[in-house]
Amino acid sequence: MSAVPFRRLRRSLKSKVDALPLPTPFSIQALCELVAAERRRPIRLMPMARGVEVCGLWVALDETDLIFYEQTTTSHHQQHIILHELSHLLCNHYHSGAPEPDQWRYLLPDLDQGMVRRVLGRTAYTEIEEQEAELLASLIQQRARRLAPLQVAAETNALTGRIKTLLDWSGSGGPERPS
């Protein structure tokens, strides 16, 4: 995606991000619960192991939304993958273009296909729905970070703590954010 459509997309998503109620303290689980309560459809987060081509998958069943996320990666990356799938759900995306991903069949071999309403997977950003979900996930994460309380960089070393007290005579006190 080139710079101009990216900026346009970003502008259009900004209001969506601002309007989204974020739980405090922020956690992906709490956000999923909020969204689920609003939609009156439970959301279930399901870890999946590497082996399928996608690293995240939203499977909309009749009454439940399943969000699969890759397990073999770091926890903040898992959270981003969940946010991406949640963003599909928030944007009410339908699959367009290429055939629907069918990886869910490996993940839920016993599930009756008739129960599956929609499937969207996180692979590449060639389709507008994927770009939108990926950017929305990133923007939600950014907003959540801005709302987070200031992280305190406690001077853990007694010696440098003393130097800091001696050299910082401004009286403004307050902790510094770690860099």
Next chain:
Amino acid sequence: MADTLRHYGPAAVAWVLLAYRVSKGRRGAPDPARDTVWLVLLGLSLSLTLLTPAVYAFTGRVSGVPNLARLLGHGSMLVVAWSARTFLWHLNHPITEVQPRTRLHLGFLAATFAAMSVLFVLADTPVDDARFAARYAGDPWVLEYWLVYIAYLTPAFASMAVLGWAYAHMSTAPLLRVGLRLVAIGAFLAIGYNLHKALVFASERFGFSYPPAGHLLIDGVLPMLAHLLVLIGATLPAWGRLVNAPESLAWLSRYRTYQALRPLWRALYAASPHIALTPASPALVELVTVRDLNLRLYRRVIEIRDGRLALMPYLDLDTATAARARAAQAGLSGQALDAAAEAAALHAALHAKALGATAVFGPASHTPGGGDLDSDTVFLRDVARAFHRLERQSHHG
């Protein structure tokens, strides 16, 4: 204008900082090292002021002693050196041990100043001239005066440079870290300037060639810069927040991390272009793009993680284990070891994929990284730096 700024700017900055210090009064728990900070500030301010052309001429005129400002300015620097050493002793020793030492060194200070005064009188320098060295560099006793002076200063400045740098490394507060580094650099530059000056005097006296003599940058700018760095560094923890310095430093740190991640991201992107939400920009464009840094850094971390996932079928456990053993042998430990091993594993996997190796979907293995976004960003930065070194080695090798 530039000359006025060069002559009077540092002194003005020094007095503003000292006035700010005075306005804040006595703060914090009583600490014997506190007064030494005062003395360092006062000594530097006095020294900078005495060496401005106007005050230099005024002191000479009023006292009737040509170049007296020079002796007094150097006397102030002796006090700065004594205070800095006392400050450093207080940090590492109980007050009962520090007091006898500081008294002894006060004796050394008095002896040094007395010797300097004698040599000052012995040296025949009848013209009051702020550009003293240009006029009297080769005169008898000028070199001796200078050697006595720097013999007292150098050990104290060396302690400031070495310990300042070491303490900066230990600290977790960004302002203190930068402040201490500035002090260390300032002290280091001061030592360099003092030795340079000794060589200038010696070359004039003994008639050997010393080309850097009379260079404006070294003779005019270097001492001012050294003074200013120490002053600014030592006071930065106090006024830094007024000018939003912690945020600026944090931004700078994120910017550097973003740039450091580029080689790794670029290699993963080349192998799996689908990881990027927006296509790669040229390095130069990235270097000058400053807006939206938080979002761009976040994207880069996520895309590197996506790139690693895409590369997993090519990651070889044996290669990773061997790379880890090599890194451990090289003396690495902790996160540096993890990062070096991960960089080597990714480097090998990218190579394997480029050579057309067969993808193997094996059992899931542990993914090294930080527990949250911040720590994972730092981890990936270290991986990217190690990866960049490997790329350069394989390029040259």
